[in-house]
Amino acid sequence: MPRGYEPEDFLTPRDASGEREPATEQSSRDQVARDKLPTTVPQWLHKTRIETQLLPLSPGRSMKYGVRNSETATILELGKFRAIAQEDLAEFAYGGDKGRIRPDIANLMRQGLVEMKSIPHEEMGSRKLLTLTKNGHRFLTETQSAGKGQVLYSGFTKPREANHDADLYLLYQKAAEKIEGQRGRNLRVVLDYEMKKRLYRDLAKLGPGRVSSEQKHLVAERHGLQVVRGKIPVPDIRIEYQARDGERARVDLELATSHYRGRSLAEKVRAGFSSTPTGRMLRSSGGCWISVN
DNA sequence: CGATGCTGACACCAGGTGTA
């Protein structure tokens, strides 16, 4: 089911110049693919094939890339979440069709746009995670494939963080389903990295030394956050969207992993975040609750 | 009385910003 962005939100000079394929030329296979594309992918991506040439990162030959619509959608998802488990991507982005995801991933890896690693996992032993490479990041940036203001990430971090990022993708899917059930649209993903970056920048602007409680409250409020016991807890992921009535709305979500201590979780709850069980529990129980701030 | 859950304190780590 396509969800989210309006095509005009993502019009690039290429789109405006009419290079987009006419809808009438869509094959039935493309129609099937459209129905299974990731939830955060703009609809026009279902119809395009991007061929672009990127300047070399270092002196040498420039690289020319040929990427199918479904592949662009896939790297866009990877850019938004930094790391996604291959099986989760197959389930949500390809409707469980592993036969379709394999050639896409192979093509992206062959072109050096995507990287795959087997990351150790506490509960699952290990799992195959995918992430964008630097070239993949440049590809999305220069083709303007992501929406306005959508921050993209590339490269693996530490194993625990990579697993955490991958779990957030599952969490997002659950929440997005609920938001769209309430007629929310134009969903945008904000990870904690981005929120912390903005938050700390504003706190740093207040100058050296101790920040007063009042100043902290003002900064937190500006970012849609709350001060809890002198701290500003940042949610793992924020989903910004357009609510049914047209108003901008957001949902802050926290992934409650097994190592979470009572106090930490209590602070998050006080700060108004929604909580959900670990990735595996998400998969088995489907449990997730959402509160709109 | 023991199990359980919550909380405080502490240490260490990672990531961000500002500055020299």
Added chain:
DNA sequence: TACACCTGGTGTCAGCATCG
């Protein structure tokens, strides 16, 4: 680029309250 300083995250231990 290195460093200092800030933040939150994570892990451990211990004390306290509650419950069966």
